[in-house]
Amino acid sequence: MRSVGRWVLVCLWATALTAQNAGSRGVIGGVVTDPSGAAIPKASVRLTPTGGAPELSATTDDSGSFRFNNAGTPPFILTVEREGFEAGLTKIQANDRSASALRIVLRLAGVKQEVTIRETVGEVSTDSSENLDVVTLDRALLDRLPIFDQNYVAAMSQFLDPGSIATGGVTLVVNGMEQRNIGVSASAIQQVKINQNPYSAEFSRPGRGRVEILTKPGSSEYHGAGNFIFRDYHLNGRDAFASARAAEQRRIFEGSILGPLGKSHRNTFMISADREEQDLEVLVYAFTPSGILRQNLPAPQRDTFLSAGITHFFSTGHTGLLRGSYRDSGTVNRGAGGFVLPEAAANTSDREDELTYNDNLTVSAHLLNQFRIMFGRQHTPTVSVTSGPAIVVAGSFVGGGAQADRLQTENHIALNEILSWQKGKHQIRTGINVPDISRRGLDDFTNFGGTYTFSTLADYQAQRPFSYVRQQGDGHVVFLETIVGGFFQDDYLLRPNLTLSAGIRYDWQNFFHDNNNFSPRLSFAWAPGKSRRFVFRGGAGFFYDRSGAGPIFDLERYNGIRLRQVVLTDPSYPDPGNIGIQPTAITRLDPHIRLPYLVQFSAGVERQLSKSTTLAATYWATRGVSLFRSRDVNAPPPPNYLVRPNPGIGVYRQIEASGHLQSDSLEITFRGNLTRYFSGMAQYTLGRAYNDVPGTYSGSTRSTGINAFPANNYDLSGEWARADYDQRHRFNLLGTTHAARYLDFGVSLSANTGAPYSITTGRDDFRTGYANARPPGVPRNSLEGGGSIDLNLRWFHEFLLKGKKEGPRFTTAIDAFNVPNLVNYSSYTGNLSSPFFGQPVSSKPARRVQATLRFEF
Numbered sequence: 001m002r003s004v005g006r007w008v009l010v011c012l013w014a015t016a017l018t019a020q021n022a023g024s025r026g027v028i029g030g031v032v033t034d035p036s037g038a039a040i041p042k043a044s045v046r047l048t049p050t051g052g053a054p055e056l057s058a059t060t061d062d063s064g065s066f067r068f069n070n071a072g073t074p075p076f077i078l079t080v081e082r083e084g085f086e087a088g089l090t091k092i093q094a095n096d097r098s099a100s101a102l103r104i105v106l107r108l109a110g111v112k113q114e115v116t117i118r119e120t121v122g123e124v125s126t127d128s129s130e131n132l133d134v135v136t137l138d139r140a141l142l143d144r145l146p147i148f149d150q151n152y153v154a155a156m157s158q159f160l161d162p163g164s165i166a167t168g169g170v171t172l173v174v175n176g177m178e179q180r181n182i183g184v185s186a187s188a189i190q191q192v193k194i195n196q197n198p199y200s201a202e203f204s205r206p207g208r209g210r211v212e213i214l215t216k217p218g219s220s221e222y223h224g225a226g227n228f229i230f231r232d233y234h235l236n237g238r239d240a241f242a243s244a245r246a247a248e249q250r251r252i253f254e255g256s257i258l259g260p261l262g263k264s265h266r267n268t269f270m271i272s273a274d275r276e277e278q279d280l281e282v283l284v285y286a287f288t289p290s291g292i293l294r295q296n297l298p299a300p301q302r303d304t305f306l307s308a309g310i311t312h313f314f315s316t317g318h319t320g321l322l323r324g325s326y327r328d329s330g331t332v333n334r335g336a337g338g339f340v341l342p343e344a345a346a347n348t349s350d351r352e353d354e355l356t357y358n359d360n361l362t363v364s365a366h367l368l369n370q371f372r373i374m375f376g377r378q379h380t381p382t383v384s385v386t387s388g389p390a391i392v393v394a395g396s397f398v399g400g401g402a403q404a405d406r407l408q409t410e411n412h413i414a415l416n417e418i419l420s421w422q423k424g425k426h427q428i429r430t431g432i433n434v435p436d437i438s439r440r441g442l443d444d445f446t447n448f449g450g451t452y453t454f455s456t457l458a459d460y461q462a463q464r465p466f467s468y469v470r471q472q473g474d475g476h477v478v479f480l481e482t483i484v485g486g487f488f489q490d491d492y493l494l495r496p497n498l499t500l501s502a503g504i505r506y507d508w509q510n511f512f513h514d515n516n517n518f519s520p521r522l523s524f525a526w527a528p529g530k531s532r533r534f535v536f537r538g539g540a541g542f543f544y545d546r547s548g549a550g551p552i553f554d555l556e557r558y559n560g561i562r563l564r565q566v567v568l569t570d571p572s573y574p575d576p577g578n579i580g581i582q583p584t585a586i587t588r589l590d591p592h593i594r595l596p597y598l599v600q601f602s603a604g605v606e607r608q609l610s611k612s613t614t615l616a617a618t619y620w621a622t623r624g625v626s627l628f629r630s631r632d633v634n635a636p637p638p639p640n641y642l643v644r645p646n647p648g649i650g651v652y653r654q655i656e657a658s659g660h661l662q663s664d665s666l667e668i669t670f671r672g673n674l675t676r677y678f679s680g681m682a683q684y685t686l687g688r689a690y691n692d693v694p695g696t697y698s699g700s701t702r703s704t705g706i707n708a709f710p711a712n713n714y715d716l717s718g719e720w721a722r723a724d725y726d727q728r729h730r731f732n733l734l735g736t737t738h739a740a741r742y743l744d745f746g747v748s749l750s751a752n753t754g755a756p757y758s759i760t761t762g763r764d765d766f767r768t769g770y771a772n773a774r775p776p777g778v779p780r781n782s783l784e785g786g787g788s789i790d791l792n793l794r795w796f797h798e799f800l801l802k803g804k805k806e807g808p809r810f811t812t813a814i815d816a817f818n819v820p821n822l823v824n825y826s827s828y829t830g831n832l833s834s835p836f837f838g839q840p841v842s843s844k845p846a847r848r849v850q851a852t853l854r855f856e857f
Contacts, residue, residue, distance in 0.1 A: 027493060028092065029067030030102025031365060031422070032060050032080055033317070040064050040106060041176075042191060042214050043082035047071055054532065054611065061129060064368070065422045069126045070496040070527060080104050082217075103365050124535040124608045126525040128491050128501040129197040131537060132606045132616040133669040134207070135159045135681070137192045137734070139216075144736045145746040146794035146815040148850070149229065149252060149276075150186035153211055158732050158750050159194050162725035163622045163663040163689050164209030164598065167706055168548035171210035173203065175358065177372045177416050178435045182213055183325050183354060184307050185272035187225040188256040190216045198602070199523040199539040201487040201503025202418075202429060206543055206600050208620075218268030218311045219258050225856045226255030237846030239283050240823040243294045246281035250850075266313045270323075274305040282337035285842065286397035287835045289461060293397070297342050303329040309356075317362030327352045333385065338827070338842055339398050343386050346404040351379045366423045370431075373415040380408045389574075390451040393460045394762045394771045395834020400452075405445040406475075412438035427491040436483045442553055444475030444563060452573060455763045455771060456833045467769040468571035470579055473564045477556045481549060482510045489521070497527040507544040507595070511552055514594040517544045533608040537618070540601035547595075547628065551587075551655055551706055558587040558653070567650050567769040585651040593657050599623045604667075612679075613672030620687075624661025628706035629693050631656055632768055635713040641766045651769065659693035659705060661723070680735020680747070689726040692719040694780070711774050712766055721780040722756045727787075729753045746794035754788075756781035762833025775832070788824035788844060792817045796852075808857035814849065821847040 028047055032040045045066045047056040060066045078090040085106035092099050124132065135156065137145070147155045153172065160170060174182055182189065191214040198207030229252035238245040256272035278301040286293045309323030329350045336345035354376040361369045384402035391400040418431030450470035454460040489503030503521045508514075523539030557563040565585040568576055604618030634644050634652035646652070665687025673679045693705030710719050733749040758780050765773035774780070796813035818824075825840035 027067065027069060027425075027496065028071040028076065028078070028099050028102070029065070029422070030104060031362075031368075032064045032066065032082070032088075032104045032106060033362065040082050040085065040217070043080055043085075043106070046079040046081075048077045048079065049075075054608070056125065056532075058125060058127060058130060061420075061427075065420065065427060067127060067422075067427065067493075069493050069499055070532060074099070078102070078104070080106060082106060085217075124527065124532065124606045124614060126497060126499045126527050126535055128499060128523060128525060129200075130525075131196070131198065132535075132614050132671060133604065133618050133667060133683075134196045135194040135683070135734075136196075139190050141734070141736070141746075142186075142189065142192070143811070143854070144744070144794065144796060145734055146748050146792035146817065148792075148815075148817055148848075149250070150227070150254065152186065152189060152192050152213075153182075155748070156192055156194055156211055159208075159683065160211075161206075161208035161620070161622070161663075161665075162695075163624070163661055163723065164206040164543075164600065166205055166209065166548075167545050167596075167628055171203065171205045173210055173212045175213070175215055175372075176202075176370070176418070177374070178203070178414065178433065179374065180376075181325075181327070181352070181354070182215075183323065183356060184215050184270075185254050185256055185274040185305060187227060187254060188216050188258075188270060188272040188307075190214045197501075198600075199501065199503075199521040199541040201489040201505045201519075201521045201541075202431070202433070204433075204435075204485055204505070204507055204543065204546075206541070206598065206622075209543075216256070216258065216270065218270065220260055220265055220268070222257070222259035223857060224255065224257035225854060226253075228253055228853045229850060230852075231848060231850045235849035237818070237821040237848070239846055240843050241285045241294065241841070242283050242296060244296065246283065246296045247279075248281055249279045251277045261310060268311045269309065270311075271306075271308045273307075274303070276301070276303040278302070282333065283842075284337055284341060286339045286341060287395075287457065288341075288397050288399075289457060293341070295342070297333055297336050297345075299331065299333040299336065299345075301329065301331045303327070319360045321356075321358040323356045323358075325352075325354045325356075334382075335402055335404065339396065341397055341399045343388075344390065344398050344400060344402045345385045346382050346402040347385065348380065348382045353377050366421055368420040370416065370418045370420070374413065376410075376412050376414075378408075378410040378412075382406050382408075387449060389449045390447070391460070392451060392453040393457055394453065394455055395829055395831035395836060396457050396460075401449055403447045403449055403451060405448070407441075407443040409441040410438055412436055425493040428489070430488040431486070433485040433487070434483070435485065436481060438481045438549075439478065440481060440549055440553070441478045442475070442557075444471070444477065444553075444557060446475075447471045447565075450576070452571070453769075453771065457835070463573045465571055465573050466569065466764040466771065468568040468573075468576045469565065469769065470576075471563060471565045472579070474562045475557065477553060477562070479552060479556050480510070481552060483546060484508045497532075499525045501525075501539075507546075509546050509595065511555065512547065512589070512593060512595055517595055517597070518542075519544055519597065535606040536604070537606065538601075538603040540599070543598045543600065545596040545598070545628070547655075547706065551628075554587045554653070555589065555655075558585055560584060560586045560649075565650070569764060569767050569769055583648055583650040585653065586649055587653045587655065590654050590656040590658075593655065594626055596627045596657050596659075597625055598661070599625065609672070613670070613674075616667075616669045616671075618667045618669075620663075620665045620667060622661065622663040622689075624659065624663075624691065626657035627659030627661060627691070627693050629656050629659045630654065630705070630707060630709055632709055632713045636767045638714055653709075655706065659691060660720075661689070661691040661693070663687065663689035663723070674735070677739050678735055678737040680733065682733040682735075683731070685730040686728065687726075687730070688728060689723040690720065691723045692716060692721070692780075694719075695724050709768070709770060709772065711760075711772050711780070713768065718774065718777075718779045721782070724757075724781065725755060726781075727752045727755050742797055744796050746796065748790075748792040750788075750790045752788050754785040756784050757828050757830045759783060759830045759832060762831040771831075783828070783830060783838075785828040785840070786825045788826075789820075789822055790817075790824065790844070791819045793819050808855070811852075811854040811856070813852040813854070815852065817848045817850070818844070818846060 043060040076092040080088040195207035254274040258270035261267040284295040307325035333345040356374040388401040452465040487505040519542035521541035671681040694708040824844040827842040829836040
């Protein structure tokens with residue numbers, strides 16, 4: 001690490017020697033720190049000209065830096081605000097030559113919760129991180145909007161672009177570091193953002209494929225928040241496919257407390273906790289030999305989370321934070337619901353522990369070093385409710401045993417080492433990201449009892465399965481996964497009204513022998529004229545993907561020796577015979593495989609409509625190159641599809657990088673005060689996405705084509721079609737309104753057109769063991785499901801205990817999700833052999849009502 005640090009320093013200072021030292025006329029910038037010298041990120045900075053010109057605003061980055069590129073002529077009043085600190089005021093005179101390298105020190109203060117949407121409205125700026133199509137929720141909005149169970153990541157996921165999301169799912173960045181979990185409970189979160197600085201070289205994914213979270217800072221006084229959330233089925237609507245309302249109840253106890261530790265004020269602490277008791281039910285809706293089955297099945301969940309951290313001020317400009325967290329959760333009857341009968345469910349539990357250390361060192365007024373390291377471990381067993389063979393009747397029901405027994409473990413390390421340097425016209429960040437070094441283990445006993453698959457109910461009753469899949473052998477696998485990245489980025493002020501951001505990133509993952517993954521990024525922001533009401537933005541960049549751990553487990557397990565997986569077509573039932581003499585399946589990487597990447601580019605314009613409203617319109621284009629897919633290269637060939645070319649091998653799954661994606665969209669974002677009573681943001685997206693790799697997207701998770709096979713392994717012409725997540729029109733709105741003393745509301749509205757789905761025959765026409773064949777000449781995703789409208793409301797009111805806004809308070813809130821109780825169908829059956837063909841078989845949740853009681857001090 002010392003050698004790497006020296007190398008990064010040499011690169012940084014070599015670049016610094018070529019930079020211009022003098023600030024440009026009209027540039028106001030600097031660094032915001034706390035009394036110890038530690039940088040304060042995400043502080044609100046307002047520059048107010050005394051002559052009555054429009055006020056400018058900005059936000060400090062992770063290094064505490066801010067900059068106004070075309071501020072105009074002094075004098076100014078500079079106001080800096082950040083929750084947990086007293087506001088700072090600085091006067092800038094006409095003869096102040098250091099205005100481009102200010103150092104603002106904020107004193108610690110009480111945490112103020114009184115923040116409105118209007119205060120979050122940014123004005124047009126040429127800073128690379130001030131794009132106005134960013135979606136931002138600060139602490140005030142998080143408390144005022146209807147957010148189901150305080151799950152902020154799921155609530156924000158509606159603003160993500162599925163085509164920008166990695167194979168392993170949404171990238172979560174917490175306090176500047178890529179992590180899998182937030183690490184604190186909901187009330188300790190300060191801010192959530194999507195699409196800030198979309199072409200930043202610091203991150204592996206585009207802005208619309210990651211969620212950035214900032215947690216609360218320390219405080220010199222004691223502050224806290226506690227929430228009790230309650231929901232009961234008596235106030236909920238009935239699922240459209242259920243015969244009765246699900247008898248559910250959910251109780252959440254959550255809170256956080258922070259303040260000084262001892263009298264020296266050199267140490268502060270924060271403790272957060274969350275206990276969730278969820279007595280939930282899942283709906284089984286299937287077609288069995290006895291007819292349609294509608295059954296509400298209890299699926300209770302218990303989740304306990306605890307985190308504690310200490311911040312220590314070593315000296316002026318040097319701060320360290322040590323935080324540990326513990327999570328223990330369990331779910332009963334997981335996997336049941338829809339076509340899956342209760343007998344095919346499984347019980348799971350998950351234990352996860354993490355220890356994180358953050359170190360911020362201000363080397364000088366221009367140089368900041370940030371080091372973060374995280375250690376974690378995870379233990380996740382899964383046990384099937386019943387142990388019998390699994391029975392799958394395509395498009396009708398799934399019964400028998402779940403065949404899901406397994407134990408997955410993980411010990412992992414992640415670290416960041418980042419240097420930030422700012423002087424004159426340059427803002428430079430460079431560093432090393434190591435998102436994951438992990439020892440992963442798996443004891444796989446799945447499908448040791450076998451799975452029979454039938455095309456129709458008639459075939460099931462006649463005992464004619466078309467495939468039988470069973471595993472046997474050694475399912476114990478251990479491997480080391482390593483993911484490493486490095487980046488360099490310079491935000492350069494070419495002119496007072498023109499900023500150029502240029503960077504390059506390198507990504508590497510073991511198991512994939514691809515060592516040239518350099519991804520350049522370039523963007524600009526230009527504000528023509530003197531009014532500063534228009535900003536034109538554009539950019540382009542390369543973004544490399546990762547495989548995730550699942551495919552690597554497959555490579556290690558199915559090597560032809562360790563774990564045998566046998567796939568039989570047209571087997572006998574109920575006794576398939578001696579499978580020990582049958583050829584086993586193998587999983588291999590394509591010898592020419594490389595890591596997939598996206599090329600994304602955009603162009604847009606931002607307009608300052610008034611002091612508190614802005615409008616942004618952006619065209620986005622994404623091209624996916626060499627995307628992951630799987631193919632059975634030993635499948636029976638045409639024209640008869642009878643015998644595998646190599647009879648000594650079963651399924652020969654080859655993981656390839658040969659898929660493609662083409663996505664184009666126009667995104668219009670409005671932010672500000674729509675009326676004197678309503679403030680918020682609205683975003684409309686008109687787009688289309690085509691690819692040749694199946695992949696579904698739901699919430700913050702994604703299932704991609706790396707695990708999916710094409711219908712015909714020898715003919716991929718029918719695979720190029722609408723992407724599974726393609727929705728032509730999407731509209732999202734977030735906002736709050738204040739009409740009277742007891743009429744405070746938060747609103748969330750989402751409206752989308754339908755997504756496509758495919759027609760399949762329900763038969764194994766190509767004798768591969770999978771019933772994913774389509775009728776001749778019919779491409780993938782040729783049908784379209786229905787659209788959806790989701791309206792959520794929150795009524796809230798604060799009761800001040802001492803009559804002061806800064807004092808303790810109670811807040812009561814009532815949330816209603818899917819207020820009009822609309823039926824939004826979510827799954828359509830394209831299986832021609834299914835009794836449900838062409839029909840929806842599930843819907844998004846009906847109306848749910850949730851009550852919240854919060855205490856803050």
